Amino acid sequence: xxxxVSPAAGKARIAAAPFFSDRAxxxxxxxxxxxxxxxxxxxxxxxxxxxxxxxxxxxxxFVVPALVLAPAWWRVGFYPRRALVPFLFSFLGAGAIFFLxxxxxxxxxxxxxxxxxxxxTMPLIVAAISVLFLRERLGWLRGAGFACIALGVLTLGGxxxxxxxxxxxxGHLLLVTGAAMWAGNTIAFRRTGMRPTELVGLIGxxxxxxxxxxxxxxxxxxxxxGYGREVLLQLVMQGLLSGVVALVAFxxxxxxLGPSRxxxxxxxxxxxxxxIAVPVLGEHPDMPAxxxxxxxxxxVALASGAFSPASKAG
Numbered sequence: 159x160x161x162x163v164s165p166a167a168g169k170a171r172i173a174a175a176p177f178f179s180d181r182a183x184x185x186x187x188x189x190x191x192x193x194x195x196x197x198x199x200x201x202x203x204x205x206x207x208x209x210x211x212x213x214x215x216x217x218x219x220f221v222v223p224a225l226v227l228a229p230a231w232w233r234v235g236f237y238p239r240r241a242l243v244p245f246l247f248s249f250l251g252a253g254a255i256f257f258l259x260x261x262x263x264x265x266x267x268x269x270x271x272x273x274x275x276x277x278x279t280m281p282l283i284v285a286a287i288s289v290l291f292l293r294e295r296l297g298w299l300r301g302a303g304f305a306c307i308a309l310g311v312l313t314l315g316g317x318x319x320x321x322x323x324x325x326x327x328x329g330h331l332l333l334v335t336g337a338a339m340w341a342g343n344t345i346a347f348r349r350t351g352m353r354p355t356e357l358v359g360l361i362g363x364x365x366x367x368x369x370x371x372x373x374x375x376x377x378x379x380x381x382x383x384g385y386g387r388e389v390l391l392q393l394v395m396q397g398l399l400s401g402v403v404a405l406v407a408f409x410x411x412x413x414x415l416g417p418s419r420x421x422x423x424x425x426x427x428x429x430x431x432x433x434i435a436v437p438v439l440g441e442h443p444d445m446p447a448x449x450x451x452x453x454x455x456x457x458v459a460l461a462s463g464a465f466s467p468a469s470k471a472g
Contacts, residue, residue, distance in 0.1 A: 185423075191405075199269055202260075202261060218377065222402055226359075234356050236363070247342045247345075251339040251341070252343040263330075271329065287345055303458065358409065
């Protein structure tokens with residue numbers, strides 16, 4: 159015979175259920191976003207070394223969210239009346255300027271360097287800001303997770319930093335700058351007070367305004383030169399998957415997990431990019447890469463809070 163459940167225990171179960179549901183949805187959204195971004199790195203690297211300059215690839219990325227999410231940003235207007243400063247940080251870290259910084263970085267460095275230095279360093283920056291300025295307490299498990307991510311980043315990207323090719327240092331500097339910009343967006347989103355679709359759509363709108371004078375002519379030239387299929391593939395990868403699905407999913411993860419936990423999942427991107435690069439670019443990871451992938455994966459599992467009873471606010 160089942161034992162009766164006390165009123166206090168019943169209330170605790172009811173209160174706990176939405177939290178664990180939110181955490182599960184947040185983890186699923188974060189994993190969806192980082193899976194797309196792993197493919198995005200390879201796709202963008204291929205495009206900027208092919209027939210599409212960074213501003214053209216950027217236009218293809220932002221035109222889809224600007225159009226598809228027009229009903230969402232139309233409710234807000236051309237800019238948010240409140241929390242304008244957090245919105246500017248989000249735009250700087252996820253819009254046209256961020257894309258131009260990262261797109262130009264990929265002209266100088268191989269795809270293997272992008273994952274460790276862009277999404278790999280971003281969760282470390284978010285964690286540092288959260289601890290120093292937002293007074294967040296990580297706990298020893300999550301702290302160990304971020305240490306593992308740092309080890310994975312150093313292992314995966316160390317060779318490119320210590321033995322750079324000609325001009326590669328420019329790409330490394332731009333990638334770290336891009337990571338800091340994206341970290342600002344991760345922390346600023348929840349202070350905008352906007353829904354994910356509203357923020358992503360408004361970022362897309364202003365990015366298109368900035369990129370159209372130089373990006374749209376590149377699209378027209380590429381199509382007229384017979385590269386219409388590549389333009390279409392980039393439109394799907396950049397615009398639909400990366401520009402809408404991944405951004406909305408990641409912002410939903412931030413809502414449910416908090417900025418530092420959501421950011422921790424981006425530590426998986428270097429491993430995913432390395433795996434995707436094998437069939438697409440013909441790059442096969444060596445032993446240092448495999449060690450870095452393992453360390454990053456363990457670090458994400460710990461830093462995300464999956465094994466921690468801490469509250470969701472972190």
